Amino acid sequence: MTDTRPVPPTAVRGASASGARLQGVDVARALALLGMMAAHIGGIADQLDWSDPSTWSAVAHGRPSTLFAVLAGVSIGLTSGRTSPPGPPTIGRVRARLAIRAVAVVAVGFVLIALDTPVYVILPTYGVLFLLVIPVLRVRPAWLLALAGACAVLSPIAAVAIAPAYADAGMVGVQLGLVYPVVTFLAYVLVGLAVARAGLEDRGRQVVLLASGALVAATAYIVGTVVAPLPPGAAFAFPGVPYAADDATPGQALAQLFLSPRDHSSSVVDVVGTAGVAVAVIALCILVFDGRGRVAERIAFPLAAVGSMPLTVYSGHLVVIAMLPTYPESAEAWGWFALGSVVFAMVWRRFLGRGPLERAVAALASLVPIR
Numbered sequence: 001m002t003d004t005r006p007v008p009p010t011a012v013r014g015a016s017a018s019g020a021r022l023q024g025v026d027v028a029r030a031l032a033l034l035g036m037m038a039a040h041i042g043g044i045a046d047q048l049d050w051s052d053p054s055t056w057s058a059v060a061h062g063r064p065s066t067l068f069a070v071l072a073g074v075s076i077g078l079t080s081g082r083t084s085p086p087g088p089p090t091i092g093r094v095r096a097r098l099a100i101r102a103v104a105v106v107a108v109g110f111v112l113i114a115l116d117t118p119v120y121v122i123l124p125t126y127g128v129l130f131l132l133v134i135p136v137l138r139v140r141p142a143w144l145l146a147l148a149g150a151c152a153v154l155s156p157i158a159a160v161a162i163a164p165a166y167a168d169a170g171m172v173g174v175q176l177g178l179v180y181p182v183v184t185f186l187a188y189v190l191v192g193l194a195v196a197r198a199g200l201e202d203r204g205r206q207v208v209l210l211a212s213g214a215l216v217a218a219t220a221y222i223v224g225t226v227v228a229p230l231p232p233g234a235a236f237a238f239p240g241v242p243y244a245a246d247d248a249t250p251g252q253a254l255a256q257l258f259l260s261p262r263d264h265s266s267s268v269v270d271v272v273g274t275a276g277v278a279v280a281v282i283a284l285c286i287l288v289f290d291g292r293g294r295v296a297e298r299i300a301f302p303l304a305a306v307g308s309m310p311l312t313v314y315s316g317h318l319v320v321i322a323m324l325p326t327y328p329e330s331a332e333a334w335g336w337f338a339l340g341s342v343v344f345a346m347v348w349r350r351f352l353g354r355g356p357l358e359r360a361v362a363a364l365a366s367l368v369p370i371r
Contacts, residue, residue: 022078022200022201022286022290023289023290023297023300023304024282024284024285024286024287024288024289024290024300025071025074025075025078025200025282025285025286025307026300026303026304026305026306026308027285027288027289027300027303027304027307028067028071028281028282028285028286028307029068029071029306029307029308029310030303030304030305030306030307031064031067031281031285031303031307032064032065032067032068032071032307032310033064033068033306033307033310033313033314033341034064034306034338034341035059035060035063035064035067036060036064036065036068036122036314037317037334037337037338037341038057038060038064038334039060039061039064039065040119040317040321041321041327041328041329041330041333041334041337042057042060042329042330042331042333042334043329043330043331043333043334044057044058044060044061045057045058046058046235046236047230047234047235048061048263057331058263061263061264062239062263062264062270062274063263063274063277063278065122065180066185066188066274066275066277066278067274067277067278067281067282068122068126068310069122069126069129069185069188069189069192069278070188070189070191070192070195070275070278070279070282071192071278071282072126072129072130072188072189072192073133073188073189073190073191073192073193073194073195073196074192074193074195074196074200074282075192075196076098076130076133076137076189076192076193076196077192077193077194077195077196077197078196078200080094080098080137081094082196082197082199082200083196083197083198083199085137085138085197087138090370090371091137091138093368093369093370093371094137094370095134095137096368097365097366097368097370098130098131098133098134098137098365099130099131099134100361100364100365100367100368101127101130101361101364101365102127102128102130102131103127104127104360104361104364104365105123105124105126105127105130105311105361106123106124106127106128107127108123108311108315108357109121109122109123109124109126109127110124112315112318112319115318115319115321115322116322117318117321117322117327118327119318119321120179120180120239121318122180122314123311123314123315124176125176125177125180125181125182125185126180126185128182129182129185129186129189132182132186132189133186133189133190133193136190136193137193140197141194141195141197141198142194144190144191144193144194144197145190145191145194147190148186148187148188148191148194148275149187151183151184151186151187151190151271152184152187152268152271152272152275153268154183155181155183155184155187155266155267155268155271156242156257156258156265156266156267156268157257158181158183158184158266159181159183159184159240159241159242159266160241160242160257162177162178162181163178163241178240178241179239179240179264180240181240181266184240184266184271187271187275188271188274188275188278191275191278191279192278195209195279195282200282200283200286201290203287203291206283206286206287207283207287209280209282209283210279210280210283210284210287212276212279213275213276213277213278213279213280213281213282213283214276214280215276216272216273216275216276216279217272217273217274217275217276217277217280218276220261220269220272220273220276221261221269221273223259223269224259224260224261224267224269224270224273225261227255227259228252228255228256228258228259228260228261228267228269230260230261230262231243231244231245231248231252231256232245233245234260234262235262237262237265239264240264240266241265241266242256242257242260242265242266242267243256243260243262243265244256244257261273289304301346302342302345302346303342305342305345305346305348305349305350306341306342306345308345308349308354308355308358309345309348309349309354309355309356309357309358310358311355311357311358311361312345312348312355312356312357312358313341313344313345313355315357316341316344317337317341320337320340
């Protein structure tokens with residue numbers, strides 16, 4: 001399982017050392033951030049129906065957060081050697097830095113939860129996922145995908161098993177592992193890490209990732225829609241937990257458990273479908289914006305600036321929500337939040353570089369020297 005290929009001496013010193021920063025990855029991360037904002041405050045439709053354009057905003061249910069998680073795996077891969085992760089002793093220092101980042105992200109997440117906004121905060125789960133992938137940083141892409149597949153199969157089982165423990169947990173308890181189940185989201189991070197390890201710079205590989213991600217997603221959703229069509233009330237089911245109607249037969253309940261196409265259902269179809277969408281989006285963004293010259297760079301800059309400081313932008317929008325006298329929930333509100341995020345990120349990136357929270361976390365991580 002372990003990758004024993006030789007490691008270039010410049011590996012894992014960061015994006016600039018092991019390769020140029022992929023602007024498309026930042027653009028994809030911005031789409032995830034703005035999509036999560038839409039899910040929080042955009043007043044989006046409850047259920048997606050491709051035949052009804054008025055419901056298309058419901059694409060923001062589930063998919064942005066899963067894209068965010070897949071990109072976490074991609075980022076971990078890009079900053080730990082890309083296609084050639086280092087061996088001992090360097091890999092030990094890389095793991096220590098990742099552990100520090102994980103603790104910092106969890107801490108920021110708890111601060112945001114303390115703001116008491118009616119938003120499920122992903123950061124505590126996000127930080128735990130960083131810790132869980134530390135042992136597999138040198139595992140080959142094929143094995144990473146196999147582990148992701150195992151997580152996808154276990155996802156609905158784990159969600160059902162853990163749900164009773166959160167019945168009376170309150171808002172804080174619900175956010176810690178139920179809405180963003182660790183087993184489910186570990187599959188996404190492993191997929192992202194596998195994608196980064198396979199290589200993202202090659203044009204041919206980008207096309208393959210785009211086509212395979214789209215094909216996997218389409219196949220999963222078609223199978224789910226045919227075999228496990230959504231029962232009445234599914235649109236209002238609790239996120240992160242499988243749902244079956246009260247009068248469902250055992251066969252129907254089993255189909256909903258493993259094959260439901262409902263967003264945030266933790267079913268195998270949901271995990272595979274949203275992971276496929278995420279991979280396709282990442283590949284498409286890299287194809288469009290990387291290696292295309294100065295014009296493409298300038299076009300991408302507003303979104304790339306947002307995506308270069310995800311912790312700052314994500315935290316900032318929750319702080320703003322907490323400061324407002326009433327909770328905003330409309331397309332107009334989302335538009336103002338999106339515009340504010342883009343303007344802030346562009347100005348900060350242009351004059352100050354790395355985002356403030358990213359700079360702070362990097363400073364903590366740098367306490368562990370790579371060499």
